[in-house]
Amino acid sequence: xxxxxxxxxxxxxxxxxxxxxxxxxxxxxxxxxxxxxxxxxxxxxxxxxxxxxxxxxxxxxxxxxxxxxxxxxxxxxxxxxxxxxxxxxxxxxxxxxxxxxxxxxxxxxxxxxx
Amino acid sequence: xxxxxxxxxxxxxxxxxxxxxxxxxxxxxxxxxxxxxxxxxxxxxxxxxxxxxxxxxxxxxxxxxxxxxxxxxxxxxxxxxxxxxxxxxxxxxxxxxxxxxxxxxxxxxxxxxxxx
Numbered sequence: 001x002x003x004x005x006x007x008x009x010x011x012x013x014x015x016x017x018x019x020x021x022x023x024x025x026x027x028x029x030x031x032x033x034x035x036x037x038x039x040x041x042x043x044x045x046x047x048x049x050x051x052x053x054x055x056x057x058x059x060x061x062x063x064x065x066x067x068x069x070x071x072x073x074x075x076x077x078x079x080x081x082x083x084x085x086x087x088x089x090x091x092x093x094x095x096x097x098x099x100x101x102x103x104x105x106x107x108x109x110x111x112x113x114x
Numbered sequence: 115x116x117x118x119x120x121x122x123x124x125x126x127x128x129x130x131x132x133x134x135x136x137x138x139x140x141x142x143x144x145x146x147x148x149x150x151x152x153x154x155x156x157x158x159x160x161x162x163x164x165x166x167x168x169x170x171x172x173x174x175x176x177x178x179x180x181x182x183x184x185x186x187x188x189x190x191x192x193x194x195x196x197x198x199x200x201x202x203x204x205x206x207x208x209x210x211x212x213x214x215x216x217x218x219x220x221x222x223x224x225x226x227x228x229x230x
Contacts (some may be wrong), residue, residue, distance in 0.1 A: 006155075031216060042222040043158075043203070050216075058217065090157055094216060102160035103218060104185055 004106035021076040023091030031094040032074035036087040120221035135189040143209030
């Protein structure tokens with residue numbers, strides 16, 4: 001039961017470097033999400049993809065780009081990393097249908113930018 | 115803009131005690147309410163989801179209630195165990211979340227410690 005898989009689990013970058021965080025789900029879910037979690041701020045939505053081929057901005061999209069590569073995969077890219085992007089990044093997915101579909105989360109990517 | 119508040123921020127109880135975690139939200143037009151558990155260094159695990167038309171949901175020793183009109187939800191944990199130690203978060207999507215608009219607003223969580 002893989003669920004939502006995120007890679008890498010840990011990463012250290014220097015300011016100005018670029019990086020792509022990978023996320024894949026094996027539950028045939030239509031919707032996928034990227035959140036960041038910071039102390040004192042809670043979880044905040046960066047971008048989401050309601051279905052394959054669509055992406056939309058969340059609460060904190062600046063400095064990020066996303067790609068919904070196919071139904072399974074949703075990647076998050078930092079083009080020029082900044083120390084303010086040091087955070088734990090979570091990917092989530094959700095099936096469609098009735099209102100009782102919960103979001104399922106990966107274990108996160110811990111990203112430090114020096 | 116929806117705001118979700120969780121009180122208390124931290125709670126420490128002895129093993130065996132029954133406890134209640136609180137979640138409040140400012141906009142009562144919600145689609146559902148979801149309770150999650152987060153263990154240190156891990157992702158979020160969904161515990162219970164209450165639809166907007168429901169009053170409560172139960173799973174084992176957990177019971178979640180929802181009062182939309184007052185903007186409140188509670189998570190009741192019976193006979194707490196050390197293994198229940200974790201951060202508990204609640205989250206709500208906006209009322210017009212049918213289809214493509216399903217986006218969660220999270221509270222900051224309650225850190226629960228159950229002492230043996």
